[in-house]
Amino acid sequence: MATQLAYKPRPGEVPTDPGVYRFRDAQGRVLYVGKAKNLRQRLSNYFAPLHTLHERTRRMVTTAASVEWTVVPTDVDSLQLEYQWIKEFDPPFNVRYRDDKSYPFMAITLGDEAPRVMVTRNRRIPGAKYFGPYPKIWAVHDTIDLMIKVFPIRTCSDSSYKRAMQTGRPCFPGQIGKCGGPCSHRVTIEEHRAIVNDFVAFMNGGDERFTRDLTARMKAAAAAMDYEQAAVLRDKLASIEAVLNKSALVLPEDVDADLFGIAEDELSAAVQHFVIRGGRVRGVSSTIIDKELDISGGDLVDQILQRVYGDAAAADVPRRVLVPVLPPDADDLEQWLRARRGRAVEIAVAHRGQRAELLRNATLNAQQALLRHKTRRTSDYAARTQALGDLQEALGMDEAPLRIECYDISHLQGTNVVGSMVVFEDGLPRKDQYRSFSIAETTDDTDSIHQVLTRRLAHLDRADEGEAAAPDVADGDAVVETEPKRRPRFAYPPQLLIVDGGRPQVEAAARALRESGHEEIALCGIAKRLEEIWLPDDDFPVILPRTSEALYLVQRLRDEAHRFAISHQRRRRKRDIRSVLSEVPGLGESRIKALLRHFGSVSALRGATVEQIVELPGIGPKLAETIHRHLQGEPAPSDGTGEEPDIPAEASTA
Template sequence: MDRIRELLENIPESPGVYLMKDKSGRIIYVGKAKVLKNRVRQYFQSPEEKDPKTKTLVSKINTIETIVTETEAEALILENTLIKLHKPRYNILLKDDKTYPYIRITTQELFPKIELTRTIKRDGSRYFGAYTKVSDARKSLEALRKIFPLRTCNRQIKEGDNQRPCLFYHIKLCSAPCAGLISSKDYNEIVKETYRFLEGRQDEVLNEMRKRMEAYAENLEFEKAASIRDKIKSITKITEKQLVLSTKFEDRDLCALVRDEINSLVIVLFVRNGKLMGKNVNFMEKTYNMSDEEVMEVFLTQFYGNGREIPPEILLTHYPASGELIEQWLKSVRGKSVNLSVPVRGDRKKQIDLAVKNAEEEFQKYRINYVSKQEDIETALDKLKEILELPDIPHRIEAYDISNTGNKGMVAGMVVFEDGIKKTSHYRKYEIKSINEQNDYACMQEVLYRRLKRLKEGDEDASFSERPDLILIDGGIGHVHAAEEVFAELGMSIPVAGMAKNDKHRTQRLVNDKIDIELKEEPELHFLIAAIQEEVHRYSLSFHKLKRKKLQKESILDEIEGIGPKRKKALLKKFGSVKRIREATVEELCSVKGISRKLAEEIKESLS
């Protein structure tokens, strides 16, 4: 307590951000404050009145670092950045926020391309979405390309290029700027029409198309007029399905919050040009210690701090804490003013009520799935803590598996589960570098040493900067002992257990020097451990198959005298695979740069 008192005395009375760390140095909470000293002190006052989550957080705090800012608005931006970077355990985080697909148009290029992406970058591109299902995004992209034939390739294209057009041109899904069949001026007119369509301004697009169709008809260019007529029909068909929420053609987002005693859900309906263009569903778990206003603030900063399009107006069910500050921040991001409001009557109230109805339906589905699954996971993690005598429920579990056949292509996989859920962005693959024999124990030691050394050295990669609360290894007590030798060498103490299988290769036991537990007696724990073991085995095996296939491809060509790296690369670039090289004629092989007739005949003989 004396140490905490000393920390509190040194905290400045300024706006800024505070970072709470546990004894391992891991950031477990990030917060902002108008006056840092006052805000941080509140965590340690009247501890008996705190909710369970805050009590647990306070008990884990070892050090507190602060970053002073000029204004509270700067603190808000910095807080959001640090939360996205470190994903602290006790901060509320949006679930699956980064996985939604967007349609991207690369505006920064002379001939912009259209494509799907899950990553938003500040590269000058325009982004439209997000789509809740990738299938919906693909269908939208397919429909768009039939109306607006934009390219999807990665070719570098200049004005007047004379490259060979691809199949998409011949099936009328691309206007072939690569072949010089359209100028950049005409191409970018198509791009602008695509923007307006995706922004919900279809009526503008239709009016201009009708004018062009009539002009072509008057000039007796009936084929061009018919082409535009077909596009008008396609656009009309799409727009008929869109719900019109306003005849005033506004652009706005509708954000509706619904919650229970534990979790929250915020749904966003995107209204563009008065039409409902799509929705986005966001889950926020364990918000029981937060007010509605605080939940909405956290949501807005994380949701719109991810590079999304920000409309001029956002309608809400709850006005956020620090609402004026949020408006200032949104204005700085958008470059124009943004109005936040909670409507109480009229059309705006009807629109937000529609968002609430959608949110309630989504939340009901979520609760049905969440409650049954979450209860089992929590039971399993509690049991894991009890069996392994861990100081706390394991938040981050890392699992490892070695995959090999003989001495070549030996690899390992690392998978991560946080609070019992897969954290696929933290998965990592390893090629075994220092072991030249089939020795699972030595391979496991190499992988663990490389992973934990990066942790010890303070690697900033999110997958390596977080300390595991538990390491699980696909194997028995021998693998556990091998891991413990690595921990000792690095001066680290991390709980570890082996996931042992029976003769039928099914998960059976959890073992280390202290325990040997039959998992079938603990159904929830058995399910969780089996899921982790199957996942790490799948992940490492898929990498091994890829590596082995690559080695097989390389070894066959490498054995042919006269085939070096350059010729091998040229052959594979031309034919795509060893199978197609084998099927090629001598004349076809000779067409590859550097392949003489004599060498082509040797290749045919060697691969026959």
């Protein structure tokens, strides 16, 4: 592989000014758009020796055939130009956005002669003002039903409104009191527009002046003994309070902010956007982002804010934007947002108090959205079929891998080493066939992989010879006996073995396959840092597209094997901790629980002094001394008879 790119600019050719750059392929398609405060410094990062580049960056620059740049006067100008070009060219290597689901909005058609309020998922109605999105469509309808009691604006369709204005007969919603537009002949076009403006003002910030005004008018009507009017105003006030109660107060009433919770892995990110107006959550949306290049958290926030506010109206840009991490050009973004809003905008990180709690909630929702996104793709039959077909093609297999086994190793600083095997059939987990392996002695992870696969593959030969040998199981696990003539589930051969790791782990697994005589089984490894697929004897990894169903399937296998290995390792460590302490003379179950609860682990207890152990209620000086000596591996003191006490040999060391 060449170490340099043919289209690399000549030394000194790239200016040091701020600007925007574009990578194009041989057909002229824009592959990637980026901005820089110093174009020469930024582009030099892409033209470093290829072997030093991130794998996904290397794929982008080798796909490209040219690079061009445009110098701009200021950093803010580069921000604006970058956003415009991303919108125009939709480059495949920039982050790609897609809604996690289609949310309903409340829309007020301000561009109409008599604006109407409606529920829609269409965000392209000319001149419309949107509120939301709302997580449930019934929540939008409930809000509208309550609001039109206070602000009676039009709800009928355009055709009904046109027919009513031509015939002079109110529309059906107007006849039953559900539409307060001009077609009902209760208000004029101008009066209706004023009511619409009040509706929008209330929804924009939950303006408390409406509550105060209705309360004052209700009290005045009651004082004048106009009880019917007072009752009408009371019902309107109740409707306003119901709308306010539907959106809980999460921040002080004078706070208008947008808050973003982000959860990400190597290839994707989920964004949870909370719209807070008047201290209340007025809208929630979830977005999934596909990352083609490796970008930092700050750069991801930068691109999220550009997307959200790039086409936003001035009223939709809040006074404050709360994010989990500041983007590297936060000052430039604040200037850009200020130009769009017309007033100052602050980008800040929520560190403490109510804001931090709300950010944690948004981040939790983002994590769940990311998990749903990843599992949804592997639970669909069509997606599973495509994943297995793509995996077959990428690995050069003769048939689709209907049975896949994935292996992982877990340990705690080199101790309590265990291996895990998870099984997927037809793209779905078969948890009844998961297995755990206890590894007594090993040198490193590659040796552990070799041991685990050697032991696993031995069961294939035993099954072929008619043996009904049971598989390796964790200490203490029950072994289920099977009928002699029945082929054990553990003996079914997989079409594909996957190991968690890169080239060293794959080579160790390949050696186990050769030694066992099962080289017909396909093998690959997945390296977590770059999510690349390694094959035996290949110098370079296989890079699956970030949107590939095959990659999501392999990732899920790897994550499941990792989870299963850690779970077993923790269970075993817990048993080891209790076994060490249970060997101490005079230490019962209740005191063991108290010690572990107080110190947290045997390691912490082993580092404690006798005085610290005595501080625990129920532990006297003599017992504390015994515990300390036992954990330190010191011999027990003589009992005064000149003979050592009778303590089992295995209890003398930890």
